Amino acid sequence: MHPKGAKLRKEVDSFRRWVYARSVMPEKVTLETIAREAGVSTSTVSRVLNQPGLVNSETRRDVYAALDKHGYIPQADSRAVQERKHVIGVAIHDFHLSVFADLLRAVEDELTNTPYDALIINMRGERDAYRFFREHTEYRRKIDALLAFSVDLSSAGAQFLESLNLPVVLLQARCRHAKSISTNNFLGGHDAAGHLLSRGYRRIAFVGWDRREDQRLRGRYAGYRNALEEHELQPEEELAEFDQLSVDGGYEATARLFQRVRPDSVFYACDSMAIGGLRYFREHRIGVPEEVGVMGFDDIEAASAVGLTTMRQFIETKARMAVDHLMGRLEGEIRETDHEEVSISPKLVVRATT
Numbered sequence: 001m002h003p004k005g006a007k008l009r010k011e012v013d014s015f016r017r018w019v020y021a022r023s024v025m026p027e028k029v030t031l032e033t034i035a036r037e038a039g040v041s042t043s044t045v046s047r048v049l050n051q052p053g054l055v056n057s058e059t060r061r062d063v064y065a066a067l068d069k070h071g072y073i074p075q076a077d078s079r080a081v082q083e084r085k086h087v088i089g090v091a092i093h094d095f096h097l098s099v100f101a102d103l104l105r106a107v108e109d110e111l112t113n114t115p116y117d118a119l120i121i122n123m124r125g126e127r128d129a130y131r132f133f134r135e136h137t138e139y140r141r142k143i144d145a146l147l148a149f150s151v152d153l154s155s156a157g158a159q160f161l162e163s164l165n166l167p168v169v170l171l172q173a174r175c176r177h178a179k180s181i182s183t184n185n186f187l188g189g190h191d192a193a194g195h196l197l198s199r200g201y202r203r204i205a206f207v208g209w210d211r212r213e214d215q216r217l218r219g220r221y222a223g224y225r226n227a228l229e230e231h232e233l234q235p236e237e238e239l240a241e242f243d244q245l246s247v248d249g250g251y252e253a254t255a256r257l258f259q260r261v262r263p264d265s266v267f268y269a270c271d272s273m274a275i276g277g278l279r280y281f282r283e284h285r286i287g288v289p290e291e292v293g294v295m296g297f298d299d300i301e302a303a304s305a306v307g308l309t310t311m312r313q314f315i316e317t318k319a320r321m322a323v324d325h326l327m328g329r330l331e332g333e334i335r336e337t338d339h340e341e342v343s344i345s346p347k348l349v350v351r352a353t354t
Helices: 003-024 031-038 042-050 057-070 078-082 098-111 129-135 155-163 185-198 215-230 247-260 271-283 301-305 315-330
Strands: 087-092 117-122 145-149 168-171 179-183 204-209 240-243 265-268 293-295 310-312 341-344 347-349
Touching: 031 042, 031 057, 042 057, 057 129, 087 098, 098 117, 098 145, 098 271, 098 301, 098 315, 129 145, 129 155, 145 315, 168 315, 179 185, 179 315, 185 204, 185 215, 185 265, 185 293, 185 310, 185 347, 204 215, 204 247, 204 271, 240 247, 247 265, 247 271, 265 271, 271 293, 271 301, 315 341
Parallel strands: 087 117, 087 145, 145 168, 168 179, 179 341, 204 240, 204 265, 265 293
Antiparallel strands: 310 347
8 A cells, every 4th residue: 555545544543533432432521621611710610519609690600501511410528428417408499388387397206316407498489409409509518418398300410419428308299310209199189089079069170370380280180180081071271270379379269260160169289279269268158068169189287177178198108208218328228329209199088178
């Protein structure tokens, strides 16, 4: 072969090896990679990861975008791993959720005979646990483990918490990437509507909160529709109403619903909204259950006080399972990260409103 041809072939082979290496062994992502992508210094990236409050919001946004693009998971601080605080974080996106009070009492009861205390973490409307704990370093430095209630956790978020050596259990949310304990919402919605049907109600309305992408709400609504269809009843869109997840939200949704149509019963996707509905019926002298049946979901403490028929979620059982798992992780009895999804079937509790 001509010397120039041999040289060209060598260069081509070298290029092919370089392309192959890049395809099977991607470049290691480092702080320098993130800094280049975000157009900042490595020290700024480090501050965003460890003291985000010292960095302006626009720069934080650029750095977080670069982190997400490259899937960069920060390494745990070895000093933080060794320091035991004896604190379990209990995080929730909305501190005003009525069911949270029952959960907190149950967690406190489970922690009574342990050296651990609970720290309430109000995520103030943020449902993305990864985003919240990545940005709020002050919380993750105060706790040994995390019980997150009704929030979302991505694969990257689960890896991030694991890199911090922070065991986590999600309650009232399904997750493929971490231990999660939830309710079979489809079955609960189906059984709730099925109970109303068994009582002779036929025009059954649905009232839920105004986050229709919420997997809990979607499950309950789908179960409700399925029960109607099983009885050859077509679900009517005008019989569905949504508002904020609160007593006032339940009242306002009920008012709009009854100004538009006149159902013979209402399935409320949560007890607090059902209690708001009961207030509306009382003020407007609509008899319960004679003129309208009322069904809730949760079985919060107040449900018993007002005689509300509802679906019990077994909050105490879920709290016990979550705390037992976290204790096992912290005490070394459970060494492997558990990605098990536990779904508990709710139970019908019949009271005076049906």
